[in-house]
Amino acid sequence: MTGSCAVAVQTRRDAEASLGCFVLATNDTDTARLDAGELLRTYKSQQQVERGFRFLKSPDFLVSSLYLKKPERIEALLMVMTLCLMVYAAIQHRIRYELKRQSRTFPDMKKKPAQNPTGRWVFLCFDGIHVLSVNGTEKHMVGISERQSTIIFILGSTYQEIYS
Template sequence: VTFYKNLDKNVAKELKALGQLMKKQFACAVDAEQAMNDFANQCHLLGFAQTTIIKEPIYAGRGRPKKGVKPTGYHYFIDAAPCTDLEKVKLAKLKVGMFILATNDTDSADLTMAALLEHYKSQQKVERGFRFLKSPEFLTSSIFLKKPQRIEALLMIMTLSLLVYASLEHKIREQLTKTEEFFPSMVKNKTTTKPTARWVFLKFEGIDTLEFAGQHFIT
């Protein structure tokens, strides 16, 4: 959907640029043809079914020239019939799903292209774990540590906490799958078997256990 929205915008942008080019005057036909060729090479989506160079005379003075008066010169305009080039659109669509992966580990025989792609995709799991740093509740901007040793200590604590958090979340999801149970989703009137640990914590806020005379009461 995003690709086609951008496609419409980019086609409109190229059509607008073509309109400006067609209004431009050129001193000779060669200059007009060269400008049209340069523009066509820069277009990523448009093609041109027909291109014509229009020659218009220039007369001295204002108003309609008298019969038999010869022009003092000529200027040239571009007249082009644009169309959407489907081959260019196909190439643009292919580029959307392409990205470059590179590594300097050229000695490892086990690092195949498939393994490199798998390692790259696995980074997302770690990055998602640290997205809590952007949360205003974590108050990251209020923490200032000057010494490198303290920064390293904080990173160690954060990494260990993330490990515990991820382990707990894994256990919750694993047990829900084994017991074929579910948990209320963040979407209203929906359920899920893969809740986040933070969502589980929020749902249990305000629930207290009271022990009285050997009995447990949940409030």
């Protein structure tokens, strides 16, 4: 027994057209600021911000051990945390940008070369660097591995001076 499947051409076109539909509601009524396309791109870019806040729920962050009563202290903590997320996102962006610009790679968690490491992974990879003081005045950085050197090098002279 044999058979075949067929769909009306108009039904298929209607189905394909509906795949491009995205409903976005906003209270931004100033249409001069953002057109529909820009509004949609802005909305979709929020995913990157949300991903940054995801770590706040992580057990690694130990947020459950904090207890603040005063609204001013809660606001201050949120401001500091938001600032930290901005720094985290900026350094992650810079590392990824420089890796691509310089055609370099950084080993990912599976030790495969990658150009888009997470900031968390890079920070974890910096574990093991120590400052050795000699006679209380001379300081040397010890324990710098090749992958740490890669990040230090791509970030530029300021970082190279700190870690030299």
